[in-house]
Amino acid sequence: MLGIPFKGCAALAWGSARLVATDRKGRWLVTIGYLIAMWLLYYLWAALYADTPTRAGMTFNSAVLHVLVAQTLLAFLPVGTDWRLAREIRSGEIATQLILPMSLPLRQFAISLGRALAKATYILPAFALFLWYFDLSLTPKTIPLALASIALSFVLLFCIDFVVALAGFIATDLWGITASKDALVMFLGGALIPMAFFPAGMREVLAYLPFGHFFNTPVGYINGEIVSVQPLLIQAAWALGFVLAAAWAGRVVLRKLIVFGA
Amino acid sequence: MQLSPFWRAYRRMVGSEARARLEHRADFALMILGVAATSLSTAATLYFMLGATGTIAGWHRGELIFMQGFMFCIFAPQSACYNGMFWLEHWLKTGAFLRFYTRPANPLLLLALERFHPQGFVVLAIGLAYCLFGLWGSPLLSEPLFYLGFVLLLPLSALVLWVINLAAISTCFWIGESDPVFSMSGKLTDMSRYPLDLFPKLATMIFMALPLAGTVWWPCQALLRGASLPLTVLGMAALAVICVGLLNGMWQRGMRRYAGAGG
């Protein structure tokens, strides 16, 4: 089907997931760091709502759940594809990937997917523990739509990371471009504060852009703020656009790489 | 006055690095874009979060923006002078770190000799702009003592933040990969830009022990909330000295361990 080597992809994803899983010390540290950050965020938002029951039309519960769910997605969906691929490009390791019988973006996608799933296996239980401790609960109206939206969010994040990593062929220092990308995706994507807190004009402009689909849309489905299928379809359309753009950028850059022998 | 050999070497390295960085104009532009995007999104998050009321538990928008700006200002020195610290793990893995043993100076100074990045000036400018924006119209801006306190506390806080970040990275002497530690301490550092009295007692105690309270909270108590400036300066000076001493000890142990780890 579509010529995608599913067996190979599954093997790669499983391999990279196991790599993440073997780093036991790192896994504990990341989970503890995540829980501490969530704990502090909870109190920060509680303080914000201490003297007012609603802000930007949201109650404390809906706002804090939005931020906590978004932070959780942020903890396992982005898996550093940009840095990893950029390092492979800089070190020349990429050459060994190009001679494999699998396209570069697909191979990277499988590796990233494995990492994200492995991270989810220890972040999600920590999240469940957190919700239980603070007596919070998620109320998705349709679980399949929520899951589909999370998957599409992963695709969007992967594509933007992949394109940014290709800049490794051009720029000598990648910090600037990755930091700009992270700031844009997190801030405009609704990972730091709910988009309802943005001024009306800004929200109107953002409605025509893909950023909201990185975090705001999946969080909306998970929290039951969104019921309709329409935002998911728009998210899927953006994801398709991003995939085509990433594939095109990959082809152009690799062709240059082969021609110039960089 | 004749500079000591290390500082002469440092001056040469700074000149040369600044030239090399500015030669790659695209890189430099991207770097400024990165600094601007990161700082703008952080400030805008805070601005929008506070909404129409503009306060959080008795802290005003201006004060909170000043605190964010103060954090940028104290991050600027390490962004410029200790940019090389993010390479520590790589140097340890490749063995390039051995040069730290064969150069005639303290290894923590030698780390500064590795790299200089002019982006620190951009971070400082943005930080100062935020501080000014936060306090615009406040009577504090017309008090000479405020400026004196700012100038005295800024380098001390910068030292404390540098020690915390470098100590987190230096755990790679022991555990190989310091990324998870750095990401954990980064999350705590992020939150220490907010007034610590928003958080539960346990969190405040953690912030004081680490001692992240020495980055923004204690200095801002003196600068914004009338805590005794001389006492704060003295306390911060003592804290900075202790922190640097501990970091130096950590490096000496780390370097002994590293040298003894291979064949």
Next chain:
Amino acid sequence: MLIQVENLSRVYRTPIAPKNWGERLKHLLRANYEDKLSVSAVNFNIAAGECVGLVGPNGAGKSTTIKMLTGILEPSSGRVLVAGYHPQRDRVKYVKKIGVVFGQRSQLWWDLPVKDSFEILQALFDVPQAAFKARLDLFRREANLDEFYQRPVRTLSLGQRMLCEIAAAFLHSPDVVFLDEPTIGLDLDMKARMRGLIRKLNQESGTTVLITSHDVGDIERLTQRLLLIDKGTLRFDGSLADFRSHAGDGRWWAARLQPDLVAAAEIQLRAHHSALPVRQRGEWLEIARHDTLPFAELMQLLAPYSVSELKPVEQEFEELLHGFYLANQAEAVC
């Protein structure tokens, strides 16, 4: 003596991995360690101006020795004194007197031109301008430094970079230079240039050089004296000529035996003379010529193995060294 090494030893402690849950729990409270002697009671002295090769198989303890001599690693016991300094205790003063190159580990600034890296090192090591200029002129003549002097280090080929590393190690006119695998990965031309540069600096400036290398060409062409270390112990200390006679006289006997008896013959010879370098090469058994094993006795020993042909063979230095390592391995097995 410029370098004095007395009873130098280094022990590595490695934690023993727990095998079951009981041991794992115990490990949490108190880890068990295994001590491994990496360098064992090594003694040698090196006079000023000597160029000495430190050789031995992988894992022999060469790098550990160099690390202790350069002050990177503290000896577990014994004493090192170089140019009157205690390398670890007097680190900052001491490193001004030495130059160090660890193969493929750079000490230059990656993004800066070679020129700028050298000028930073000049300031750091406090090299007077006249001396700096004289050294640079020498590097220009001997290593064609001008070809790449203005280029950032990251754009240099491995060979060019290694030439710069060597130059950087000699930049502050140190009393002694330690070179750990300086020619690893280099092509023939670059190796020749590198050796020329090191020889020149050793002979003209009188800099003492201690070099470790697996490339016997480096040792043969550069050094007058050999320190052979194996399993942490100093096995040989003497001139190259001495070594040739010690490991046989550089000429070996090759005996063609009945093919199925070669292995048995080797065992018999080793049992008779444990330190004798012997090795198999197809149906030939090669034996180092040695005063302690006269020809008649050798023939007597080989007689039961159907010798069909016997000829003297010239041995390269590399083969002598290989034979020496093999003999040590056999000794350890015995």
